[in-house]
Amino acid sequence: MTTLNEWDKKHFIHPTSSIQEQQANGPKVIFNKSEGIYLTSKDGTKYIDAMSSLWNVNIGHGRKEIAEAAKEQMEQLAYSSCFSNFSNEPAIRLAKKIASLAPPSLNAVFFTSGGSESNDSAIKIVRHYWRIQGQPERNKIVALRRGYHGVSAGATSATGIPEFWDMAGNLMQGFVHAKSPYEIGTEASIQSIREVIEAEGPEKIAAFMAEPVQGAGGVLIPPKDYYKAVRKICNEYGILYIADEVITGFGRTGKMFGVENYGVEPDVLTFAKGVTSGYFPLGGVIVSDHVHNVLKEKSEGVLFHGFTYSGHPTGAAVALKNLEILERENLVDNSFKMGEELQKGFKSIKEESTIVGDIRTLGLLGAMEFVQDPLTNKRFPAELKVAPRIIAALHERGVICRAVTYDNTDIVCFSPPLIITKAQIDDLVAILREAVLIVQQEVEEQLAAL
Template sequence: MSNEALRQELVELDKKHFIHPTSSLQEQQEKGPSIIFDRAEGVHVYDINGKKYLEGMASLWNVNIGYGRKELAEVAKEQLEKCAYVNSFSGFSNEPAIRLAAKIAEITPGDLNAVFFTSGGSESNDSAYKLVRHYWKAKGKPEKTKIVARKRAYHGVASGSTSATGIEPFHDFTTSLAPGFVHVDPDDPEAFRKLIEEEGADTIAAFLTEPVQGAGGVNFPKEGYLQEIRKICDEHDILFIADEVINGFGRTGKMFASEHFGIVPDVLLLAKGISSGYIQLGAVVIREKLHKDLIEHSPGVLMHGFTYSGHATACAVGLKNIEILENENMVENSRVMGDLLGEKLKELQKETDIVGEVRHLGLLGAVEIVKDQETGERFAEKLTPKIVAEARERGLILRNVVYWEKDTIVYSPPLCMTEEDVNEFASILKEAILEVQKSL
């Protein structure tokens, strides 16, 4: 069968049977899948016809070590053959889960020492909400139930994590959001203070934030914001949850983004880069005091757990993934290549007429498209969908954010980027922007 015949067969099967996440059902039926991927290596992916793309998003912000690492396949095979899976309920355990929990405790900030495993970011978020509410109940404060999250935040698509997300289209999709979630201004810590006055600190379980907001547009906190929020939480006996599902495992040029801001959250949420997307895995990490308090004040069964919590094969892959990150100095490479890419993208402000602010931390960044570079005025029509489409045609995969007033290109390539990859990325994006600019 020729590649084209195979592609056509797969397109028809896809249209008939595969409901795609976060995709247009109608567009899928009209056009079929936009790309059918076949293989991948390093920072590049290839479609079924052999076309090569630089994966400027590391798929979904998560393939941190890059594609095609046989070490992960080998460790997975070894564990699958030895003991693929045993459950972790009722005190059962396995060596990969134990060792990965210990490794996470070693590399996370401060005294974040105890780990609950999940299969992904949404599960990590929902688990954290339940755990902090249970914590306060165990401490004799069952009225502390509210989760305060920031507007523009993305925390997942399970029932609780959708409700915590501060992006309206995710709310509009469903008719029933979970109660107990409140959203505040994402930049002003005084808005949080005011909310505490209105709601009462005795009703608030936790403040939830991504240190750097990802899917909402790669938004960085204003200087001192997170430190002030940490202070407010301490003053009012409110737990601080850092969602580092996107930020973690070297993405920002440090192992965890919280380190950039000198804060230690009470609860740290992980997924994505924990396994670089090679297998489903996530985690909730809590500080030593919370762990000890739960042991002391909650002596019964912890009535929360997933079938695949502490999955032996997933944890073995996670361990090997972290080993590669450390041994190949990929966190530092993220910082160095991130700075280089950021400099090259800032040059586009001079080389084009429509590039506004360029911001980044490590290999996590955004490029704003504007009508006026001086004032930041936007075009009436969003241009980033066209730019992203042009870049894809030229072999660079990116995403755009057009919520609110934004017209933003976001990027998060694998952390194994080289200078050659950076040059390829910047060159293609420049071509795509200039092509769209010509049509204005």
């Protein structure tokens, strides 16, 4: 273990991690086993993976069927390029399957290796869509503050969390951000979108882009009528609507796709994560029949956009088996039912606690906010941040979660595998209750001493 720790510090630059913390302490945990909703470290400690690792292990860990599907495909055709109109059977079958699951008007799929690539691809596709129609000036993307769309150049620029810009700046031009309903309420957010469009000029806007639920922003769930109002604005100004379903797709919200909770259909939908449950890097963009028809009729020559692993046959085979499991085991329905159980558990903790503010779930996406005064929503002083303490207390008790502290918020996020049972939800809630009450006592003592 000591050797692995030293190799990690010397050779492995971790994504979205503190380099200083790594150099001081080495890796937080080295995992080497997984099964169901659990991860096991090299020293034998077992953890509830209450985040599905990165919102993505929808069918749970250790599914041998997936390994067998990958093995069979690798033995037959591990990889072949899909450039220059070459193709392969798993990619064709996966495109057809995803089209059958998506909202009715979305039927054509472009494959990528993951979520950031999917969102970058969507941005380029909608700009290309306007360019081939003689409107190259329509290249701006309107997104929401607190939205997260990835870390590649376009995706980072669309992301509405400034911390992600600090590393290397807003890498691309033509991105503007309206205020989210979490910040200013539904009506004010809708008005903010309209004002941004008017200020930039509707004739310069290519698309509006948003997540059905802002995941990394803190599991921010808008009211049911929010996206109907957004769709109406897009239609009014002739703007395309991109739904970022990288987190919310494939059952996470209790529906196959998150937009189904709001009764809207986007022009473009991006996906990744749950399409393979993390067993293989794969993502994509689904476009509406209208957008596809414009591409077919107006796009001349080569479409100069593609990734080495677009349409990867092994990845496609893994995704097909993953979706088969998702449907066969009714995991979308289980996500809805267990989400209700998770909400009940959150509510019981809130009733016992003096520091729990808003609680929210949509399927198996959930969040709990911590505030100094739940009646006034007064937040804790910056030096008394609670969410990171809750995360630490949960970690000590064998639960992995995620804290969000942007803009002085104090949020703990949950996204367990869709296979989770009521008994496992009860275990998770019991551990969370213990962690909350312990941290509550600590902060109350510290507040009293100030």
